[in-house]
Amino acid sequence: MLDFIWNMFQHRQIGQLNASLANNLEKNKYQDNKIDSSAARLRELEQRHEQLKLVTMAMWTLLKEHTGLTESELRKYVDKVDLMDGKADGKVDTREKCNCTQCGRTILTTALACPYCGGRLHRKSVFSRV
Numbered sequence: 001m002l003d004f005i006w007n008m009f010q011h012r013q014i015g016q017l018n019a020s021l022a023n024n025l026e027k028n029k030y031q032d033n034k035i036d037s038s039a040a041r042l043r044e045l046e047q048r049h050e051q052l053k054l055v056t057m058a059m060w061t062l063l064k065e066h067t068g069l070t071e072s073e074l075r076k077y078v079d080k081v082d083l084m085d086g087k088a089d090g091k092v093d094t095r096e097k098c099n100c101t102q103c104g105r106t107i108l109t110t111a112l113a114c115p116y117c118g119g120r121l122h123r124k125s126v127f128s129r130v
Helices: 002-067 071-085
Strands: 097-099 106-108
């Protein structure tokens, strides 16, 4: 009788360990998928960065050859644009805010329409939707 109880106890523990193992395998599978998608996103961002760098270099070369601008003048313009958002941090905050012309609430200019009333936005610049 004691052997029967001991076997039942061990059988229960084995079942719990199998369930725990299956749960851990499922979690690892999810984390592996997450790592794969993060790696793919990183590759995509690196490719976009390289494309932007190439286009920027081409534009600067074209501008320099056709206008005679110098590197120091470019640096001045870069610094000026950097300060447009109020901070000299090497970034441009493209999340400009404006007031809806219909309801007056503050919204981001990147929205196609006011999320509160549905009013259409009038863009300040061509970069407002970036």
